[in-house]
Amino acid sequence: MLTRRTPQEVQLEIKDPVDPTALSQAKAILDELKSNTVSTQSLTSTACSPDALLSIAKRLGDIPSDNDTYIVSPSQCQTAFDSLSEVEKKSLLNIHHRVKVFAEAQRSSVVDMEVDIPGGKAGQSVSPCRAAGCYAPGGRYPLPSSVIMTVVTARAAGCPYVILASPKPAPITLAAAHVAKADVVLCVGGAQAIGSMAYGVSAKLSNDGNEVIIPEVPPCDVIVGPGNKWVTAAKSIVNGYCGIDMLAGPSEVLVIADKTADARIVAADLIAQAEHDVVARAILVSDDEGVISEVDKEVTSQVEALPEPNRSTAMEALKQSFSILCKDIDECIAMSDKLAPEHLEIQTANSQEVANRCANYGGLFIGTNCAEVLGDYGAGPNHTLPTGGTGRYTGGLSVFNFLRIRTWMRIDNKEDCQEMVEDSVRMARLEGLEGHARAAEKRRL
Template identity: 40%
Template sequence: MLSITDFRANMPSGLALRQALPRAQMNIEEAAEKIRPLMREVKDRGAGALRDLSEKFDGVRPEHLRVPEQALSQALQQLDPAVREAMELSIEHNRAGHRAQLPTERITEIMPGGIVKQRWIPVERVGLYVPGGLAVYPSSVIMNVVAAQEAGVSEIAVTSPPQARFGGGVHPTILAACQLLGVKEVYAVGGAQAIAMLAYGASGEAGVDPDPLCQPVDVITGPGNIFVAAAKRLVRAVCGIDAEAGPTEIGIIADSSADPTLVAADMISQAEHDPNAASVLFTDSEELARKVEAVIVPEAQATKHSQRICQALSGSQSGIILVADMASAIEAANAYAPEHLEIHTAHAQEVAEKICNAGAIFVGSYTPVPLGDYLAGSNHVLPTGGTGRYEGGLSVMAYLKPVQQVEYQREALKEMARPLTAFADAEDLPAHEEAVNCRFR
């Protein structure tokens, strides 16, 4: 099921190593061209287009694109108490984890009479996408909303695909999570059309919806399929986005001390998301590789979603990378830059300190990725497709703008007049010089 790539004798480096590692293929540009007309339709026709597109792609024509508040409160009332308890614990842990990310405002005296204050100002309005598809993700509601709330965002809109089995409404568990978090603006809109609605805003249908149905947002965050990712790319000129997320992926660094059953279980857990999900093991132990290979087949076949799991594990995006030593395993993992990186080694903390490219790092055999998916207090919206080399996961920073506030007194500006004049002359901008010197005549 899992292919083995043997790099023990000769492991490539740099770009060649990145290109040699398993990776799910995702053609964002092709997807963007397919959805460009759809995005324009939403921009031009608003709610009418949204209903038409829901009927086409989701198999249902929602009566209410904006979910009535009564449906939110009813969903929470009917929620399984055990699930509610788990959600409340997740919210509590995530509030603590995200509050710790908040930056501190600083005032720096550049010179006597001249200060620069570093401020962090939240955006006013955000749109949060929660995927539907093969599973329901109330955890994504929590990850997106808590980060925005802790950043101080004042307006939050959540959108998730309409479900035919719920009469064109959003899945009740998603609605319950929104109600728990105090989010009242929720839309039954999915896919690229949801991103268009959030970015451009949408007019309502006469006699059916309020007008406007949805106001445009400043930032859009949240995971989705390739068309959601492509839609985000198309709207970057009008609003901020978190990332163009691709299929989920897990990398595991393991040595001979690792338990093959645990390694296999964790690879299976990510493969459960999607047939395109990637599960990659980096190890210097051929014995461990063979044991994982032997364990993973019956375990994968015994699970509820065995078909998609087996498809993901046997795909070209998954496999075992056999290397000469732990230093090579670390190098290969950094080149791969996985969304999730688990470390199952005798000295896991030491290995973790050498990781510089990963969406999130899970240290030790008692820190599986599903803990981060739900309850660890970290965010599970993470960079995929190797973008962990230069991007981080979703945090309060996605909703904060760094703004420098400058204040100089008269004498401080006067002292800067001569060097400022020299700069202005060098750049042939005499009006810059005059804007300073006119203050002292």
């Protein structure tokens, strides 16, 4: 079922993750939101009208036509959590704990610092964004794991206000929102969700103006989380107005396997990725023809055993998946680095050694026991990862997406900084910036 390709046939295809039609549709929705603004209750700026968001959410099927709110209350999230079985609660809390521990360790790895400079000090300060927006898909499958990955990471970064948006959230999604402690849960999706978090939504008051029916949603400084093509398109539009994590394309996995690999496990991991979406991609890279043949047989038999709609989705995704026979492990590594996959699994005899030599990937999974799905469900590292070769220059979602690392300098001793002043005067004139040179000259003794 995996198309055979030679190393010479494989090239990194840089594709625009933004669908042109979705971009046009997302822009129309965002324009509609922006054209309906009102003054906010607590902010000095204007924000989107709650009536406009309600209208769009009803029209696009996020909420029923007779619903008068797009907010899920904390008590509803609590009720959803309470409705879970004890084992379900335990798993959700375990996942929350592991992601929280990892994210908090990330946060503690970067700190304020200062160094001496001529005549004074320079340094950096590390501080969180004020408001973070998190998106969790609610389409074919509810993804409570995405709630944990985004909201918990924003909390660990220190963001004082965290908003979650998820269309038609399932009870397990609301339970995850409760565990992760999202401040506001919006039951809207697509471009309208991204717009509401980017621009903010004013409070909706009762007719007499004395009671807040729907609370205010503040504009977010950064918006993160995976979503459909309208979410991706909207994120590309608001990028710059606020920060975003990435423009993610179809999900992908690449497995490097040698003759010691278990074909059943490799096949299961490829299928797990393929069932994500019809445009997902699963890639096997090996230096052993026998492994490729055995994995192909296992993929064929295992995918047939999947229930619907998982089977049909995986079958479609496998049409664009492939295997590569390489001459040795060195060439396997070269193929992986060229493709820079979102998920990279190493299933070889010396998996750590091979992993150490791999340079480009979103997330790395070392050894037969380290299934990519364990990363999906909260081993600790974030599962929101770069796709489409972007792992060549960026990494996955982390606390750093929500942090501002800002630099500062202070001059205390005018005499000690004179050489630096003269260097600045000289360089400014070499660049032809006379105003810069004269500004530095004002600091001469």
